Amino acid sequence: MSRIGKSPVTIPSGVEVKVDGNVVTVKGSKGELTQEMDSCVTMSIEDGTISFTRESDAPDHRAKHGLYRALVQNMITGVSEGFKKELEVIGVGYRANAQGQQLELSLGYSHPFIIELPKEIKVSTVSEKGKAPIVTLESHDKQLVGQVAAKIRSLRKPEPYKGKGVKYVGEELRRKAGKAAAK
Numbered sequence: 001m002s003r004i005g006k007s008p009v010t011i012p013s014g015v016e017v018k019v020d021g022n023v024v025t026v027k028g029s030k031g032e033l034t035q036e037m038d039s040c041v042t043m044s045i046e047d048g049t050i051s052f053t054r055e056s057d058a059p060d061h062r063a064k065h066g067l068y069r070a071l072v073q074n075m076i077t078g079v080s081e082g083f084k085k086e087l088e089v090i091g092v093g094y095r096a097n098a099q100g101q102q103l104e105l106s107l108g109y110s111h112p113f114i115i116e117l118p119k120e121i122k123v124s125t126v127s128e129k130g131k132a133p134i135v136t137l138e139s140h141d142k143q144l145v146g147q148v149a150a151k152i153r154s155l156r157k158p159e160p161y162k163g164k165g166v167k168y169v170g171e172e173l174r175r176k177a178g179k180a181a182a183k
Contacts, residue, residue: 005041005065009050009073012080017050017072019043024072028079030140031120035075041068078140085149087135091156091164096133098125103135107156107166121148134169 011017015028024043025034037043040061041054050072054065077083089096095106103123105113117123120139127133135152139145149168158165160176167173 003066005052005054005062005069007069009069009076011045011048011050011076015076015080017045017076019045024075026072026075026079028076028140030079030082033075033079033141035068035071037068038064041065043068043072074142078142082138082140083142083145085137085145086169087137087149087152088167088169089133089135090158090167091132091162094133094156094164096125096127096135098123098135103152105152105155105166108164109156113155115152117148118144120144 015026018025018027022037022039023034024037025032040056040058041052041064044051044053052065052069052072054061089105089107091108093106094108095104097104101117101119101121101123103115103117103125105115107113117137120141121144122138124136124138125133126136137145137149153166153168156165158167158171158173160174161178163173163175
């Protein structure tokens with residue numbers, strides 16, 4: 001058995017889970033998410049818990065057993081609590097500004113980046129004097145938050161010498177020493 005796939009998922013109060021054939025719909029206070037499942041994994045709901053079973057021990061079925069359990073767990077966590085990613089914009093003159101669903105980033109290029117975010121994502125920026133601006137992305141969809149955060153980070157990845165660029169809050173960077181002094 002898959003270690004992840006065999007552990008049951010508990011449904012918190014205020015979350016509604018529906019199964020219609022191979023489509024799972026999870027509805028909660030933060031929103032609604034749907035996921036299509038493969039027919040090799042079956043899902044059963046009893047007494048506020050969801051359990052997953054697979055039809056055989058084929059490697060493909062074993063992999064999907066844990067995958068769909070993790071996806072449903074993330075859906076339930078998302079609609080009840082939500083997910084949050086924080087990015088730090090480090091560099092002299094680097095700025096971040098959010099207006100509605102638009103994020104404007106000045107990252108040392110000749111032009112600012114204006115990113116139109118999906119309506120499911122809430123964005124906010126914090127700029128304090130003497131500190132790097134922080135961009136916060138919040139949503140009920142874990143995959144969407146991670147994808148948008150990775151897209152923003154890819155605009156100017158942190159470089160190893162001065163650490164300038166866009167990085168996740170708490171991310172450890174591998175720094176290099178730079179040029180050795182002349183003898």
